[in-house]
Amino acid sequence: MFDVPGDMLTNDRGTDPTFAPSEKLYRRFPPEHYKGGMKIPIYAVELPDVSVNRSKHGGKAEYVLYDVVKGTYREHFGIVEFSVGDIPNPIPLENQTRVETKVSHEPELLNYFHSEIQAHDEVRGHLKNIEEDIDEEWVAAWRVKMRRALTVVKKPG
């Protein structure tokens, strides 16, 4: 089995649906998307569903480097952090259903801190394919606002 820090194991811990606006979230990113002195490009910003790690219950930024799905440690990746309260909810164009983004705690066996930023609307529920379901204006607004919220806490390499 892939070896992760003991803190990451879910064990008997249950799901915690409560996210304070100040809670930090972390995500790893590949070297291709980092160039010193410039903003992260918007095409490097993922659309919901976005996998992240939460900080509540002892989640550390470096834990996102443990890729528990592929069973490898992503040493050369960078890490960004942002606060729950900074996750954008772009306003859609006229005649479109309002899309809400929210964070959901989705623990995995080897990663208790795994969470997901999801997009929902009142008609279709959880939107699985934002690019197809939502107007490009929403996509662009999401990416630009999300990018503004990101802080690089570890550079790739």
Place this chain on the structure above:
Amino acid sequence: MYYIYAYDAAAPVDRQLVSISTDGHTASPCIFDSKTVKHAHPQTVCIPKGIDCEKRGPRGILDRLWNLENGWDSYSAPAPVADTIVRARSLVDDLLEHDVSISHIGPSLLGGIGITVDHEGTEFAVEFRNSGKAIVTEITADDDIKIHNLTGCHGPAHEVLAILGKEAG
């Protein structure tokens, strides 16, 4: 002038040699992952002259994207398909020819390729998606956004240069 990249369908599936034929001789500076090439194109892939995986600068960065596989971001991002890379490469060549400085080139998490141009305080993010869609997102210093859909009627370079306020020439 184009190099012709072809894969050998008879070779082992995990890594087939991609041969390069141009000007009557064969060279092999790169071996691409066969799945990427096969997935992208059933027979051959034509890409503009000058491909060199070791090269630095915008063209070299772009050319290395041929080697990406699905999940390159460690999550589930699709690798750029051949047609997308070819279109992006063509735009990069044209932009460089018009002395447009390219700030960044990289794969898009949505599947495709992104090219960033910073011009007079405004950021222009060109995105060629695997779906065939091509978009320029214009972002001001205050994060105001304007979307331009590239129609392809006059070629992406012509349209992008017009958005940048430059003559295509």
